[in-house]
Every structure is written in structure tokens, then in C-alpha cells.
Amino acid sequence: MHLVNDLSQGIAVRSYAPIVQILHHLPSSELEQSPMGARLRVANRLLAALEKRTLKRAQAIICQSKDTMQRAVGRFPEQAAKVRVIPNGVDVHRFAPNGRTEAVDSETPLIACVARGLEARKGINCLIEAFAAAQHVCHAKLVIIGKDSQGLRGQILAHARALGVADVITLIDSVPERDLIALYQRATMTVVPSLLEGFSRPALESMACGTPVIGTTVGSIPELLDENSGVLVPPGDAQALAAAIIDLLQNTKRVTRLGLAARERAVEHFSWDSVAQRVLSVCEQVASA
Numbered sequence: 001m002h003l004v005n006d007l008s009q010g011i012a013v014r015s016y017a018p019i020v021q022i023l024h025h026l027p028s029s030e031l032e033q034s035p036m037g038a039r040l041r042v043a044n045r046l047l048a049a050l051e052k053r054t055l056k057r058a059q060a061i062i063c064q065s066k067d068t069m070q071r072a073v074g075r076f077p078e079q080a081a082k083v084r085v086i087p088n089g090v091d092v093h094r095f096a097p098n099g100r101t102e103a104v105d106s107e108t109p110l111i112a113c114v115a116r117g118l119e120a121r122k123g124i125n126c127l128i129e130a131f132a133a134a135q136h137v138c139h140a141k142l143v144i145i146g147k148d149s150q151g152l153r154g155q156i157l158a159h160a161r162a163l164g165v166a167d168v169i170t171l172i173d174s175v176p177e178r179d180l181i182a183l184y185q186r187a188t189m190t191v192v193p194s195l196l197e198g199f200s201r202p203a204l205e206s207m208a209c210g211t212p213v214i215g216t217t218v219g220s221i222p223e224l225l226d227e228n229s230g231v232l233v234p235p236g237d238a239q240a241l242a243a244a245i246i247d248l249l250q251n252t253k254r255v256t257r258l259g260l261a262a263r264e265r266a267v268e269h270f271s272w273d274s275v276a277q278r279v280l281s282v283c284e285q286v287a288s289a
Contacts, residue, residue, distance in 0.1 A: 001287050003279070007054045018286050020279075021058035024088075025198025025219070026051065029071040048075070055079045059286045062279065064088045064199045065220030084282055087223070088199045089275030090208045092267050094177070097210035097259075098185040108141050109249055112187035112211070114180065114202035115146035118153055118171075122146070123193035123216065123235065125159055130193070130241035132163035138249035142169045143183060184209035188255060189248050194218055195235045203230075208266040212258035214244045224270075229261040 001018040007027070028047040055061055055072070061082045063069035073080045111131065115122040124144065131142050142165075144156075153171060160166040175183070184190060190206035190213050197219030204224055206213050215221040216235040225232060231248070233240040248255050 001283060003283060004058070007050055018289075019058045020060045020062060020283050020286055021054060022062045022064065022279075023055075023068055023072060024064050025068050026071040026075065029075060052076060055082075058082060059289065060084060060282050062086045062282060065223050067219050067223065068198065086275060086278045086282070087220070087270055088201065088204065089270050089272040090201075090204045090266060092208045092271045095181055095184070095205045095208035095266075097263060098182075108139060109188040110183075110186055111140050111142045111245065112183050112190045112206070113142065113144045113146075113193070114183075114190065114205070115144065116202070117149040118144075118146040118156060119150050120152065121194060121196040123195045124152070124156055126195075126236055126238050126241065127191055127193040128156065128160050128163060128165065128169070129238035130245060131169070132160075132165045133238065133242035134245040134249065135165055135168070137246050140168070140188070140245075140249060143172065143187075144169065145172045145175060145180070145183070147173050180205070181209060184211050187211050189214055189245070191241070191245070192216065192221060193235075193241060194221070197221060200224065204266060204270055207262035208270075210259040210263040212248065212255055212262055214241065214248070225262075226265065229258060229265045231258075 003020045005022045028051055055076055056079065059082065061072065061079060063072055063083055063085050064087055066085055069083050069085050073083060113127055115124060118124060134140065156171065157166060160169050184206045190202060190211055192200050192203045192213060192215040194200065194216050195218065199220045200215065203213045203215055203221055207224065207229065213225055213230040215225055215230060215232055217232050218235050222232055231244045233244050
């Protein structure tokens with residue numbers, strides 16, 4: 001039996017071996033939500049064909065969010081019986097609070113955004129607009145981590161300069177995991193301003209570190225956060241995002257309360273121990289069928 005973590009791997013495995021396909025997101029469905037040129041339409045057709053073939057071959061399909069499950073079943077209803085929803089997990093022993101007793105220390109508050117890649121769909125420009133608006137009320141620093149995979153770094157910096165906040169924004173390509181954990185622990189909040197999203201690992205990692213998350217209502221984010229452990233805003237709404245940032249910067253007791261609830265939620269629902277057991281159970285069912 002094969003536990004497959006990538007759509008292309010599902011095609012590559014030998015045909016007689018049972019397959020459990022993990023589906024982080026449905027690429028063709030997300031691509032449809034982007035502006036469609038001729039090349040993207042071709043790419044979308046190829047993705048849809050790959051998805052159809054791969055999911056047909058699988059004996060079970062694990063979707064990492066209800067959002068992905070709904071998209072997969074909507075596009076391929078004939079595969080609905082195979083689908084299970086099991087979220088991604090986080091190492092709650094490594095990603096953990098550092099034992100601080102104050103939500104915000106005497107230094108300038110820090111806002112973290114871990115985007116993995118500086119892609120347009122990550123909503124970085126919206127975050128910078130919101131951050132600039134918040135600066136008029138509360139001073140803070142913003143650290144954005146993400147590889148310049150689409151050549152947007154210069155545009156993002158120019159946007160920050162135009163809004164007068166370039167000197168309090170730091171862009172970093174990547175950091176070692178220990179430094180990433182330290183960033184979450186130090187931050188007053190983590191912002192996930194995505195316009196499109198599959199499964200947000202940064203949101204979950206931040207929650208495990210006891211740092212509250214402001215996220216958008218896209219993809220899996222509303223499934224990770226609830227009203228007790230984070231704040232949700234509409235995607236692309238800089239005004240709503242700015243208001244949420246200001247609220248947390250001005251309310252340290254709420255930051256502490258959200259952070260504690262976020263940590264508790266991460267441990268209870270998303271620890272690798274429990275997630276792995278659920279995946280193992282699906283694999284055992286397929287193997288014994």
C-alpha cells in the first residue's frame with residue numbers, strides 16, 4: 001500500500017498497489033479563481049485531468065480541510081465515497097509557547113507573517129496597506145518571511161515605501177525552524193492575509209506557539225480558528241484587517257486569552273500524535289479491504 005502526498009505520485013505508483021491519496025488542496029479549483037489567460041486555461045485543463053486520474057486510482061482520499069473536500073466532491077462527485085477529512089498536523093512539542101507571562105513586552109510589538117512564498121495570492125499588499133493604517137494608531141514592526149518565488153519583492157518594498165512604512169517592515173527569504181519558532185513566540189500576533197489558501201501551516205504553527213492569528217475567511221483558515229482562538233476577516237479587506245490588528249495591539253488581555261485558547265485548540269485537534277493515528281486508521285482500512 002502507498003500513502004501518497006502528491007498528485008503526481010499517485011500516477012507514478014504501481015497499478016496493483018492500494019493507494020491512500022492525501023489532498024492538501026485542489027489545484028485546478030484554486031487556479032479557476034485566478035485571472036485566466038490562455039496559458040492558465042491550458043494548465044487548468046492539465047491539472048483537472050491529473051486530478052481526475054489520480055483520485056480515480058486511489059482507494060481512499062484524505063482531504064486536509066472541509067473546504068478541499070467540498071471542492072473535490074463538487075468536481076469529482078463519483079469519488080465522494082472515498083473521501084475523508086483529516087487536517088494537517090503540527091509538532092506541538094517543538095512549536096510551543098516559551099513560557100512568557102506577558103502577551104506584549106516592553107519592546108515595540110511585533111507582527112509576523114509567514115507566507116512561505118511572496119505570491120500574489122498570499123495577500124501581502126493588503127497586509128501592508130492594513131499595517132500602514134494601523135501605524136497611525138499603534139506603532140509596531142512587521143516581519144514577513146517568504147521566498148521571492150514570483151519576483152514580487154521589489155513591488156512589495158515599493159508599496160511599503162509609498163505608504164511610509166518601509167523602515168518598520170522586514171522581508172526575509174527563509175529562516176531555520178528554531179528561528180521561525182522564536183518569531184512566533186516573540187510576535188504579538190501572526191497575520192495570514194491570504195486571498196487563496198489550501199491549508200495554512202503558518203496559522204497552525206502560530207497557534208501551537210500560543211500566538212493568536214488574524215486570518216482571512218478562505219480555504220482551511222476558518223476551520224483552524226474559532227472565535228475563541230483567533231480573528232477572521234474577509235480576504236482583501238485592508239480596512240477590516242487594520243481594525244483587527246489595532247484591536248489586538250490595544251488589548252493585551254485579549255491577546256493573552258486568544259493565545260491560550262489557540263494553543264489549547266492546536267494541542268487538542270491538530271497535534272501530530274492524534275492526526276497520525278487517524279491517518280493510520282484509514283491506511284489499515286484500505287489494507288484490509
